[in-house]
Amino acid sequence: MIADHEQDDPAVAIGTDERRMHVRAYNYWSSLLAGRDFPSIEDLDGRDVSDFADHSLLLDFTASSDNPVTSFIGAALRAECEIGDEVQTIADVPPRSLLSRLTDHWLQIVANRAPIGFEAEFTNQRGHDICYRGILMPFSSDGETIDFIYGVINWKDGIAAPTPVLTLVAEDDVLDLVDGIEPEAEDAPPVLGEDAGLADRLSAARETVEVLKAADGRSRAALYRALSLAYDFAVASRRVPDDYAELLDDAGIKSQARAPMTPIVKLVFGADYDKARLTEFAAALAHAERCEVDFEGFLPFIEQFPGSLKGLVAAERDARRPDRRSDNRADKARVLLRAANAQPLSALAGNDEFTLVLVRRDATGKVEPVCAVPDLNLLEKAFRHLS
Incomplete structure (x- = not known):
């Protein structure tokens, strides 16, 4: 080390x-x-x-x-x-x-x-x-x-x-x-008037993406400018849904009710852009919307957010993760398992080489086997986790 x-x-x-x-x-x-x-x-x-x-x-x-x-x-x-x-x-x-x-x-x-x-x-x-x-x-x-x-x-x-x-x-x-390539400068994002049309906003965002691509994706400044313009484009698209639908149709991109920022980043960065990166960009924009970031407020928002882009992506994933306590099926299972009789391990192991067993800790701290988990997919996941 x-x-x-x-x-x-x-x-x-x-x-x-x-x-x-x-x-x-x-x-x-x-x-x-x-x-x-x-x-x-x-x-x-x-x-x-x-x-x-x-x-x-x-x-x-x-x-x-x-x-x-x-x-x-x-x-x-x-x-x-x-x-x-x-x-x-x-x-x-x-x-x-x-x-x-x-x-x-x-x-x-x-x-x-x-x-x-x-x-x-x-x-x-x-x-x-x-x-x-x-x-x-x-x-x-x-x-x-x-x-x-x-x-x-x-x-x-x-x-x-x-x-x-x-x-x-x-x-x-x-x-x-x-040799001969000048270092990239962090210029301010392109300034668009409040009356700028949706197509103009999309064009400005795409120009910044071209700068990013020319730098082989290594320019954080260009990336954040592109995301900022993409966010403003998303906000503006809500005001003129017909114009937005026309742009999507021209690009051959479908709207997604469950992931509304995904078509936005595809329009701005290109549908052939790295899919993993597009997913991250969409998550970052979605979290800014979740936090009610104002129009033209994305750039300071991402720069001040803990962890910047990665922090935004992680925060959005956490926000989307369902609360286990609200899962009725899980709650019912907990009630049943608390009331179930303990089982000897020999009875739960079966004839297979490996068995996934659920154990329970009671109010006194005693640990006892309750049931076997027959799902082979979960068993495979346990193997991969342990490896």
């Missing part, structure tokens, strides 16, 4: 040596593959990454796939972000910090199942313009599942001259530095 340590004067200039830092990080990751899809997390040795450990982050997904633990944050990165031990998971990461720029890309790692590099600029929590470059690399505990991600990021305080962009050529598994 990587041990955190202090550094009094962390380097922040993005120069030749610092660009090579990311190449060294990738080469180190690649050296651990040994013919596997992903290196083993057991092979990640803090002594081997000492020259960039202070600029690195380790995410642990073993406890939660939606809100990974920040099991290691380098000292230089902590100092830049002005954070301490209060940041324990992704949801705790301050939205306007450099750390959030690193953690915002973790879903791409899971989707692409390969390292990704990225570069951009933004205004941090102190109001400083920061140029940054980072790389995220997947690790696994079983050789198949991505349950750890190791990232390295470097930055410069202040707008710099155009610098190389770090990209990954996935098909060759090599890291290229492509």
Whole structure:
């Protein structure tokens, strides 16, 4: 494991040596593959990454796939972000910090199942313009599942001259530095008048999506602008339902009463956009609507929301999850199981090799078997959970 340590004067200039830092990080990751899809997390040795450990982050997904633990944050990165031990998971990461720029890309790692590099600029929590470059690399505990991600990021305080962009050529598994691409600036969202038509709003949102696609999805600023314009488009569509229905018909997209934001994101991002991402975008917009976010209020809402986009998605999923206490069938089952006689395990096991058994704890704390659960699907789920 990587041990955190202090550094009094962390380097922040993005120069030749610092660009090579990311190449060294990738080469180190690649050296651990040994013919596997992903290196083993057991092979990640803090002594081997000492020259960039202070600029690195380790995410642990073993406890939660939606809100990974920040099991290691380098000292230089902590100092830049002005954070301490209060940041324990992704949801705790301050939205306007450099750390959030690193953690915002973790879903791409899971989707692409390969390292990704990225570069951009933004205004941090102190109001400083920061140029940054980072790389995220997947690790696994079983050789198949991505349950750890190791990232390295470097930055410069202040707008710099155009610098190389770090990209990954996935098909060759090599890291290229492509010169001549200027870092992306975080401009304000396009301004549309209150009288703007629905088609104009859709066009403006799609233009921002094109900026996002040109950056291979690595621009958080462009993504949030696109989502903000998509939300305003959704609000405006309620006012002119006939115009909205016509746009859906022209695009060959069906309205969805149970998921009204799904057609919105398909219109804005394209029906052929990554389906998992579209689902997340729709959930984020739906939660903003649930929270009664005002027209043109989505951008500050998502930037201030704990966990930003990932936090919105998780909050919406929690809001949609039915309250088990309101499930009448579950309530009836609880009543019956409380009154049922305890059974010996030998009577419940049957003739199968494995049996899923429900146990009950009474008022005195005594645990006793009550019944076998014959559902083979639940048994298979239990196997997968235990593995």
